[in-house]
Amino acid sequence: MRDETRTLRPAHTAPRTSPDSPAGPLPGREAGRGGPVRSAEPVGPAGRGAAAGPADLAGPAVPVWAVRLVVVGIVLAALNLRPAITSLGALLEEARVGLHMSGTVAGLLTSVPPLCFAVFGIAAPRLARRFGPAAVVCAGMAAIALGLAVRPFAGGSAGFLAASALALMGIAVSNVLMPVIVKKYFPDRVGSMTGLYSMALALGTSLAAAATVPVTSALGGSWRTGLAVWAVLGVLAVLPWLALVRDRDGAGERPAAGRARAEEPAGPAPRITRSPTAWALGCFFGLQATGAYITMGWMPQIFRDAGVSPSTAGVLLAVTMVMGVPLAFVIPRLATRLRNQGPIVVALGLCGLTGYLGLLLAPAAGAWAWALLLGVSNCAFPLALTMIGMRSRTGAGVVRLSAFAQSTGYLISIPGPLLVGVLYQHSGGWTVPLLLMAGLLVPQMIVGTLAGRDRTIEDEKGLRH
Numbered sequence: 001m002r003d004e005t006r007t008l009r010p011a012h013t014a015p016r017t018s019p020d021s022p023a024g025p026l027p028g029r030e031a032g033r034g035g036p037v038r039s040a041e042p043v044g045p046a047g048r049g050a051a052a053g054p055a056d057l058a059g060p061a062v063p064v065w066a067v068r069l070v071v072v073g074i075v076l077a078a079l080n081l082r083p084a085i086t087s088l089g090a091l092l093e094e095a096r097v098g099l100h101m102s103g104t105v106a107g108l109l110t111s112v113p114p115l116c117f118a119v120f121g122i123a124a125p126r127l128a129r130r131f132g133p134a135a136v137v138c139a140g141m142a143a144i145a146l147g148l149a150v151r152p153f154a155g156g157s158a159g160f161l162a163a164s165a166l167a168l169m170g171i172a173v174s175n176v177l178m179p180v181i182v183k184k185y186f187p188d189r190v191g192s193m194t195g196l197y198s199m200a201l202a203l204g205t206s207l208a209a210a211a212t213v214p215v216t217s218a219l220g221g222s223w224r225t226g227l228a229v230w231a232v233l234g235v236l237a238v239l240p241w242l243a244l245v246r247d248r249d250g251a252g253e254r255p256a257a258g259r260a261r262a263e264e265p266a267g268p269a270p271r272i273t274r275s276p277t278a279w280a281l282g283c284f285f286g287l288q289a290t291g292a293y294i295t296m297g298w299m300p301q302i303f304r305d306a307g308v309s310p311s312t313a314g315v316l317l318a319v320t321m322v323m324g325v326p327l328a329f330v331i332p333r334l335a336t337r338l339r340n341q342g343p344i345v346v347a348l349g350l351c352g353l354t355g356y357l358g359l360l361l362a363p364a365a366g367a368w369a370w371a372l373l374l375g376v377s378n379c380a381f382p383l384a385l386t387m388i389g390m391r392s393r394t395g396a397g398v399v400r401l402s403a404f405a406q407s408t409g410y411l412i413s414i415p416g417p418l419l420v421g422v423l424y425q426h427s428g429g430w431t432v433p434l435l436l437m438a439g440l441l442v443p444q445m446i447v448g449t450l451a452g453r454d455r456t457i458e459d460e461k462g463l464r465h
Contacts, residue, residue, distance in 0.1 A: 069244060070244065071193075073244060074178065076233075079204035080141060082208065089296070090212040091213070099156060105157050109160075112168065114293065117171065118172075118408075120168070120172035121172045121403055124172070128177060135241075137177050138242055139170070143167060144170040145231045145234030145238060146167075170234075176403045179385055190389040191336030192333055195331070195386075198324070202321065205324070272400045280450035281401070282406075283408070284409075289412070290416035291380075295374055298421070298433070316368070320372075321375065327379040328381075331386075332383065340454050345448030345451075348379060356438040359430070359434055360435070393458050397458060
């Protein structure tokens with residue numbers, strides 16, 4: 001039988017193209033048939049002539065089954081990147097009482113995720129160079145599964161925090177490497193695949209928030225079981241990545257020695273900290289993450305203080321989170337069709353400003369409209385992921401940019417929810433906190449517009465070789 005393969009190459013082995021042509025052929029089609037094949041989805045500067053140069057080598061064709069397995073792996077990995085956080089939020093009070101956890105420790109627990117994302121995300125590029133992105137994502141999924149399975153039964157608060165940190169470590173490295181995986185296997189479909197990944201991430205976030213309490217009741221009412229059950233999803237996510245790591249000759253991760261040397265330019269690697277675009281993207285990522293964590297942590301309380309019932313306030317938060325499912329697929333596709341993503345950044349920011357202004361003036365009367373608008377505004381997250389893939393020409397550049405932008409961004413996001421709580425407590429209302437939330441959208445639009453300019457980090461002064 002004919003061995004059916006796709007001529008899909010990693011980003012760093014993309015064939016040489018003209019300045020106006022996209023990064024490579026469409027998956028499933030051969031560039032040699034009937035002349036060059038143009039992609040239906042331009043990917044901006046990162047795709048145009050990606051990694052073209054004298055060192056380009058033709059990489060092996062990737063089997064169709066492997067491409068499909070990568071898609072399955074991306075979706076399952078994305079589904080696992082938030083249930084560790086949102087499932088705990090649904091049962092935090094029960095866990096706090098069951099573990100005799102102080103209010104201070106419980107508050108610390110809500111700040112651990114962005115801290116872990118920042119600290120452990122820094123290690124992702126080094127691990128990816130040593131073991132390959134797929135191997136690191138596979139290990140990340142295993143860490144998530146083990147951490148979620150162990151933490152409800154780990155004993156006291158210290159064991160619970162340690163097991164949570166293990167799961168969050170797996171999430172952190174996978175967060176950083178998802179854009180790298182997309183760039184590597186789908187260099188001509190960055191928008192579509194980033195949208196699919198972001199949509200699955202939003203679905204996992206909403207599913208864990210909405211289903212944890214009912215599932216806990218169905219399994220006997222124990223909060224320990226209700227938290228541990230999400231480890232099953234992590235185990236499922238390990239399987240496709242394990243197969244990809246084991247398949248060294250097909251879609252295997254470790255490149256041949258010559259290809260690895262060809263990917264890296266001569267001389268020392270440029271410092272990502274010298275890139276204005278990297279700093280703009282990191283600040284944009286951090287400010288949108290700040291808004292998202294504030295929304296998840298405080299929006300129900302805002303509605304409840306305005307007279308909305310607790311159950312309705314929870315549904316309104318779910319509506320805000322669910323908005324990310326369809327829009328997370330649409331926005332990245334739109335972003336890759338534009339040379340400059342600044343207009344999308346501004347549009348999302350204006351939706352957020354309108355939503356916060358509505359919460360300030362008429363929180364109960366227009367509650368559903370404000371929830372929808374804030375849900376649209378929170379879709380700056382998939383846009384930021386898409387821009388990470390578009391602002392570098394090479395796979396190695398995407399690794400460094402993803403790690404820098406996400407680690408910097410999550411560090412920026414840590415104080416936001418805590419500051420809102422302090423302002424709420426000392427001001428006695430939501431006027432000052434809401435003004436802060438709205439005010440943060442202004443610099444978010446500014447740095448997002450800078451990050452959305454049509455350039456790559458390799459083109460910037462100080463990063464050229």
